[in-house]
Amino acid sequence: MLVVVGDAHLHPYVWASLPRRRGDSYDSFRQATQFAADNRVDGLVLAGDIVNSNNPPMESVAQLLQGVRSLCELRIPVYAIAGNHDPDFWAGVSSDAFDLDKFDAGYLNIHIDGVPHNLAGIRSLPPDELKQRLKTLPRQVDILILHQLMKGLVPDVGEHQVWNLDPEWVPESVRLVLMGDLHAATSLELKRSQHVTKFFYTGSTCLQKVDEPVEKSFITVDGDLNVTRVPFKTRPFLRTTLFHNADGNQLNVLVEKVKALPAGALVSLKYHPCIPDVEEVLKKANADVDFLLKPVSVKTVDPEQQGINLDNVTLESCLGIMVKRETDPLFYDFVLSLLRSKDPKEALTHFREKVLSNENTQGEDQQLLSAQEA
Numbered sequence: 001m002l003v004v005v006g007d008a009h010l011h012p013y014v015w016a017s018l019p020r021r022r023g024d025s026y027d028s029f030r031q032a033t034q035f036a037a038d039n040r041v042d043g044l045v046l047a048g049d050i051v052n053s054n055n056p057p058m059e060s061v062a063q064l065l066q067g068v069r070s071l072c073e074l075r076i077p078v079y080a081i082a083g084n085h086d087p088d089f090w091a092g093v094s095s096d097a098f099d100l101d102k103f104d105a106g107y108l109n110i111h112i113d114g115v116p117h118n119l120a121g122i123r124s125l126p127p128d129e130l131k132q133r134l135k136t137l138p139r140q141v142d143i144l145i146l147h148q149l150m151k152g153l154v155p156d157v158g159e160h161q162v163w164n165l166d167p168e169w170v171p172e173s174v175r176l177v178l179m180g181d182l183h184a185a186t187s188l189e190l191k192r193s194q195h196v197t198k199f200f201y202t203g204s205t206c207l208q209k210v211d212e213p214v215e216k217s218f219i220t221v222d223g224d225l226n227v228t229r230v231p232f233k234t235r236p237f238l239r240t241t242l243f244h245n246a247d248g249n250q251l252n253v254l255v256e257k258v259k260a261l262p263a264g265a266l267v268s269l270k271y272h273p274c275i276p277d278v279e280e281v282l283k284k285a286n287a288d289v290d291f292l293l294k295p296v297s298v299k300t301v302d303p304e305q306q307g308i309n310l311d312n313v314t315l316e317s318c319l320g321i322m323v324k325r326e327t328d329p330l331f332y333d334f335v336l337s338l339l340r341s342k343d344p345k346e347a348l349t350h351f352r353e354k355v356l357s358n359e360n361t362q363g364e365d366q367q368l369l370s371a372q373e374a
Contacts, residue, residue: 002112003036004219005029006047006147006180006202009085010060014208018290021235021264026063028205028232032218033067035230037074041220042112044071046097047180047202048083048124048147056086068096079108081121083147083180100145106138113223121145124181127164139173143225147180150199152188167199176225178202183212185229200227206234210268210292214239236265242275251275255285263288270294 014024029050036044051060068078078097082088100108100121107120118140122133124147137144148165170177172192177199185203189196202219204212214237217229238257242250258267266289271278273295282291325332 001039001041002043002045002110002221003032003041004045004047004145004178004202004221005032005050005205006178007049007083007183007204007208008046008206009049009052009204009208010056010063011052012057012059014206015266015290015292017292018266021266021290024206024235026060028216028234029063029067031232032205033071035218036071036076040074041076043077043079043110044068045119045121045145045178046078046080047145047178048081049085049180050080050083051086053085054088065096072096077110079119079121079145081145081147082123084124087124106136107141111223112221115223117143117223117225119143119145124148125164127166130165131169134169134171137171137174139171141171141173142175143221144170144174144177145179146177149181150179150188150201153186153199153201154182167197170197172197176200176221176227178219178221183208185213185215185217187227198225198227205232207237207266210239236262237268238265239268240270242269242271242278251278251281255281258282258285258289261286261289265289266292268292268294270296272296 008025008029010025010029012022012026013019015021033044035041050064071078079100080097081100098108100119101123103120107118110117110119118138120137120141121144122130122137125133130146130148146165149163150165150167151163152167154163167177167188167190170190172194174197175195177197179199179201182201183204184201186201188199190199200219203216205218206216207214214234216232216234218232220228220230222228238261240254240257242254254269261267267282269278269282269291271293279291279293282293
């Protein structure tokens with residue numbers, strides 16, 4: 001069995017504003033290494049962004065090395081690639097983990113459950129460099145480790161291309177691609193001429209941002225390249241929204257949910273400022289819970305209550321929920337052009353010119369009115 005972990009982002013404080021809630025990333029990493037040790041697996045793969053920078057806190061380095069060395073003592077090899085957050089970090093711990101990007105042969109022969117496989121890994125790269133590297137990937141490789149954002153699983157933002165890996169770039173000889181970078185545990189299958197290439201994201205090991213999927217897991221791979229997800233036990237997390245038209249009953253329901261949460265849980269709440277005493281009421285309900293509260297000044301609505309067709313969502317329909325064009329056409333057009341633009345600076349410049357033009361026009365109108373009154 002092979003264990004694969006990505007995007008641990010080892011750091012004492014995942015939530016900078018909540019200093020008493022520390023060690024989430026450490027706890028998840030220990031779960032993965034303990035699982036590997038208990039099951040005497042054939043190897044642990046670290047798929048990038050294991051630490052949060054090239055110069056992580058010494059505490060984070062100690063947590064990493066403790067886990068890696070505990071496996072080395074059991075003769076369980078650890079393989080790694082660098083992510084976009086830790087591009088040069090692995091040079092300092094290469095004696096404890098095999099950097100897959102450094103093998104002269106381009107791959108490493110391993111055994112999983114007694115079955116031979118050829119494992120390769122490529123560090124996080126810009127798309128043009130990655131495409132060239134994949135063209136030269138040895139055809140013996142059947143398992144590939146990457147740290148990229150893949151087309152088909154990562155949506156573009158307006159007309160901006162977010163992805164930096166096209167699955168078609170991966171040689172047909174590769175049967176399984178295991179990846180970090182995307183914090184959601186998701187997958188995709190690509191039909192090839194001879195077989196199917198499967199792509200799996202490990203997802204992050206613990207919640208790094210409030211809008212991430214709450215469920216976290218690591219991956220195991222057997223000798224037949226079957227993939228299984230093993231869930232992490234993570235900090236309890238409740239994410240919800242109170243819309244501007246929320247009544248007292250909805251707040252009471254939320255209060256009861258907060259009361260039922262165990263100590264150390266987190267609550268992420270977006271709410272409209274018109275709802276009175278939200279923070280005070282919730283914090284009083286459970287003093288052992290921490291809150292990430294965000295007042296939302298724009299109108300918040302439940303799409304289903306508004307009868308919005310979720311199968312036909314556009315930028316205009318989403319924006320129109322929060323900002324009515326007839327109320328502020330200048331701002332509405334600016335936000336829409338910003339979302340669509342390939343050059344945000346150009347959109348901002350155009351908006352500024354419009355604002356100045358409007359101010360000048362208003363000034364001329366005011367001067368004319370004053371002259372007429374005189």
